[in-house]
Amino acid sequence: MDHTDEGTRGSGSLPLDGRVIVVTGGLGQLGREFTKALLSAGARVAVVDLAVTAETASQHGVPGYADDQLFVQCDVTRRRSVNGALEQIAARWGVPHGLVNNAALDSPPDASADENGPFESFPESSWDRVMEVNAKGVFLACQVIGGAMAQAGRGSIINVSSIYGVVSPDQSLYEYRRQRGETFFKPVAYSASKSALLNLTRYLATYWAPRGVRVNSMILGGVFNNQDPRFLEGYHRRVPLGRMARPDEYNGGMLFLLSDASSYMTGAELVMDGGWTAW
Numbered sequence: 001m002d003h004t005d006e007g008t009r010g011s012g013s014l015p016l017d018g019r020v021i022v023v024t025g026g027l028g029q030l031g032r033e034f035t036k037a038l039l040s041a042g043a044r045v046a047v048v049d050l051a052v053t054a055e056t057a058s059q060h061g062v063p064g065y066a067d068d069q070l071f072v073q074c075d076v077t078r079r080r081s082v083n084g085a086l087e088q089i090a091a092r093w094g095v096p097h098g099l100v101n102n103a104a105l106d107s108p109p110d111a112s113a114d115e116n117g118p119f120e121s122f123p124e125s126s127w128d129r130v131m132e133v134n135a136k137g138v139f140l141a142c143q144v145i146g147g148a149m150a151q152a153g154r155g156s157i158i159n160v161s162s163i164y165g166v167v168s169p170d171q172s173l174y175e176y177r178r179q180r181g182e183t184f185f186k187p188v189a190y191s192a193s194k195s196a197l198l199n200l201t202r203y204l205a206t207y208w209a210p211r212g213v214r215v216n217s218m219i220l221g222g223v224f225n226n227q228d229p230r231f232l233e234g235y236h237r238r239v240p241l242g243r244m245a246r247p248d249e250y251n252g253g254m255l256f257l258l259s260d261a262s263s264y265m266t267g268a269e270l271v272m273d274g275g276w277t278a279w
């Protein structure tokens with residue numbers, strides 16, 4: 001089906017009418033926002049997540065869009081699981097038109113002390129776990145789902161990176177934790193994994209350009225999620241726009257990169273960080 005001249009249901013200048021978009025980590029904080037925005041832009045959304053169950057699917061189904069959402073339980077670190085996800089999606093809607101590689105692991109602020117401790121003792125097992133989801137999981141999703149898109153001769157892939165994949169975490173933001181006796185440092189694995197995506201993006205953008213698949217990265221700043229007020233105070237001071245992002249503030253960039261509005265863009269980085277990396 002040719003989607004370039006389809007109807008105008010959805011978000012005006014960025015229509016995704018009828019396009020099939022896979023969102024990995026679709027049950028997470030940003031994945032849920034991406035899903036809602038895609039549905040209202042007219043897309044059909046495959047919510048691919050490790051945490052999909054009958055219960056989470058009914059809890060997170062967007063009302064009014066039952067036919068346009070497919071919840072797929074999948075572990076992106078397992079090729080067989082990703083193959084199974086693609087089979088389910090393709091059986092329902094055909095080969096996807098878009099893939100948002102959004103699933104990721106980060107050490108939560110309340111992770112065990114060694115996970116958030118000094119670099120010198122950062123556990124190898126934590127490094128492996130984070131790399132497995134954040135880097136290998138994206139590699140596998142690109143290989144399996146992106147590969148099918150390349151065979152179909154069209155598609156758009158977004159790899160979701162972070163400011164911490166471009167610059168180092170500012171460890172001074174966590175000083176308040178060290179002052180109260182913890183040995184807290186934002187860990188290394190997340191940063192390294194998010195950097196890896198930037199060159200995976202460039203590699204695949206050039207590799208798949210002749211096959212009509214565009215590949216771009218989104219570099220996102222921190223999202224408000226009821227963080228500790230002392231963290232927020234430091235973060236607000238550190239970012240030119242003076243605040244963290246709302247969870248819906250990345251939807252515009254995501255729709256742009258998936259739609260034909262970005263048809264001449266590949267191998268690029270869309271930075272949405274409130275100005276964090278501007279100074």
Ligand SMILES: NC(=O)c1ccc[n+]([C@@H]2O[C@H](COP(=O)([O-])OP(=O)(O)OC[C@H]3O[C@@H](n4cnc5c(N)ncnc54)[C@H](O)[C@@H]3O)[C@@H](O)[C@H]2O)c1
Pocket residue numbers: 024025026027028029030031048049050051074075076077101102103104105106133137160161162163220221222223224
């Ligand atoms: N939230 C932020 O402040 C922020 C900032 C910059 C970048 N990002 C990036 O945005 C993306 C989304 O972040 P978020 O805050 O919504 O994360 P989140 O933790 O809320 O959601 C991540 C989702 O990924 C799923 N997941 C984890 N491992 C998986 C696996 N092996 N297979 C399939 N699914 C798996 C989880 O079940 C979860 O639903 C991530 O790539 C993150 O690095 C987030």
